[in-house]
Amino acid sequence: MSTVAPHAGRSPLSGLRVVGGTWTRLRQGELGQLPALLGLVAIWSYFQLRQPTYLSARNVSNLVLQIGVTGTLAVGIVLVLLLSEIDLSVGSVSILCSAVLAQVVVNQGWSWYWGIALMLAVGAAIGAFQGFWLAAVRVPSFVVTLAGLLGWQGVQQWVLGTTGTINVNEPHIGAIATTTLPAAWGWALAAGGSAAYAAVRIQDQVRRRRAGLPAKPLVVVALRTALVAAISLLVVAVLNGDLNGVWVFGRAIYINRGVPTPGVILLGLVIVFAWLTSRTQLGRYVYAIGGSPEAARRAGINVTGIRIAVFSLCALLAAVAGLIQTSRLGAASQAIEPGQVTLEAIAAAVIGGTSLFGGRGSVWSALLGAVVIGSVANGLDLDGQQPYVKLIVEGAILLLFVTIDAFARRGRRASGT
């Protein structure tokens, strides 16, 4: 750090410097999503070699359906982890909200939209309640939400009543998880999304250049954009069934053509919350509190308020996950194990590259981690493995990624000061 270059970086960054900067960040323990991406390639290769239908339209469509709930919960978990807190209650909150929806819509005759509005409100209120306990009363979030994990499950059983299950046949609610986008919409989504991504990225760099600030070369931006566009178009092509029978994508006999709605909902949530965390003042404060609560407080940030708001958002997302779950199962049921649902969501966030130690990570890691966990579970199912194998493998993968996170943190410590 002794090179004295007075803002020499004001000239446009060369491609080489961008690559060099990335390498430096990796060495300093800023691994981000790299481990998860590498893991995903390994997992897909392994299962594809064992089961030729693994990457088929039908199975990928299943995968997207399976990660809807975990991914949505994981978005909330990422927000909480960024604050350097934890929320163990999301699984219970999600099944409680699901039970509330079923109770009012099926047994009390509410319309589906008022039912959904109520379940979301219940979720947000629970989050605010827990947030108050941990942010204002200063009980550790681990304990508050552990109490929530137990308590809200109890409330769920009380709401469901003696039968333990309420079937939900309401068509609007059912449609959420069972419909797919028409093929053309899928294409439009992929193309439009990629174009919007490109526009935002290029505009960022053009503005920087115009302001006389160091900017990335357009080639780097173009390559990244091309990669995003290629991946989204490929996913839509597979889900639309256009690649059925082609190369590794296998030949599926029955295909549910189109992008499943839960996948679209999850992607939408990820984009919204990624924007919120990376570009707004609220997001900046979340990272700041996760990095150093004392520095944040001294900077005049309302730390208590932000904590309560974030836990409220996390529980609101748990309610959305509960909605997707209810729709998929066609029921609200006691049979779902909230502890496992919660831990899978936390595992997804951490595997995707969000640090358990606070202040580092991105909402995208929720999606990536959910895809990793979903891919493993799905592959083992397809392979005909017993449930116990799934638990052991998931546990091992989580341990591996948390270890990587811990080592990366040590790297950051060693390189700092």
Added chain:
Amino acid sequence: MLPVPTTGDGGGLGAAPAPAATPVLELRGISKSFGAVQALTEVDFEVYAGEVVALVGDNGAGKSTLIKCISGAHLPDSGTILVDGAEARIHVPSDATRLGIETVYQDLALCDNLDVVANMFLGREHTPVPLLGPIAELAMEKRSLEVLDALHVTTIPSVRQRVVSLSGGQRQSVAISRAVMWEAKIVILDEPTAALGVAQTEQVLALIRRLREQGLGVIVISHNLHEVFEVADRIVVLRLGRRVATFQHDGTSPEDVVAAITGARLQVAR
């Protein structure tokens, strides 16, 4: 030159000759106790614009308490604070900030996981809508570069670098630059070089001199007398919660100051 002893019992007797007519910050008869412990007794204190005042004293002399009374972290039991000659109410830290008083604490001031720009604007981001509005990153980045350039902080390669990757001296430079960029009139530095090596200490001392050149009133708390003599125009000594001596930089020897801190010289002076 002999030290100019002050009685410390109110009245500001023996205050040093003023570089300007009205001090930018003046404390009169500040007392503060915590239960049975009298932390400050009738302390007077003043800083002029374009002046570096070192506040020295042994552990428990009341330096930190005095600083906290100025920065709004503590409310004094009695006494008045004047900013530019006008009486000021400082009840919470934001009162001090609004009056142009910025405090740079020894540690915990920066978020390691955020970059330099984010840290410099933390809590005061440019945004059209509070909380949910987009942050105007470009304007903030340009302003950060301007501030660092104006203070000749040239050792930071990129303002988009995370603070975790900066050295101790660079971090302190960022913290000080952040403090002065908000039209500060008075900057309080709490042990600014305590954790730094020789070269980095020089960086920070040079930065303190530039703050003086820019007409700010600077208060430095330090244990390091060598450093105090390098930057301070005046040295104020606290002992057991009272202001016991004031020295001009010129003609004072470190031995005089040490004597005042330990109380040995005080007996002679009286």
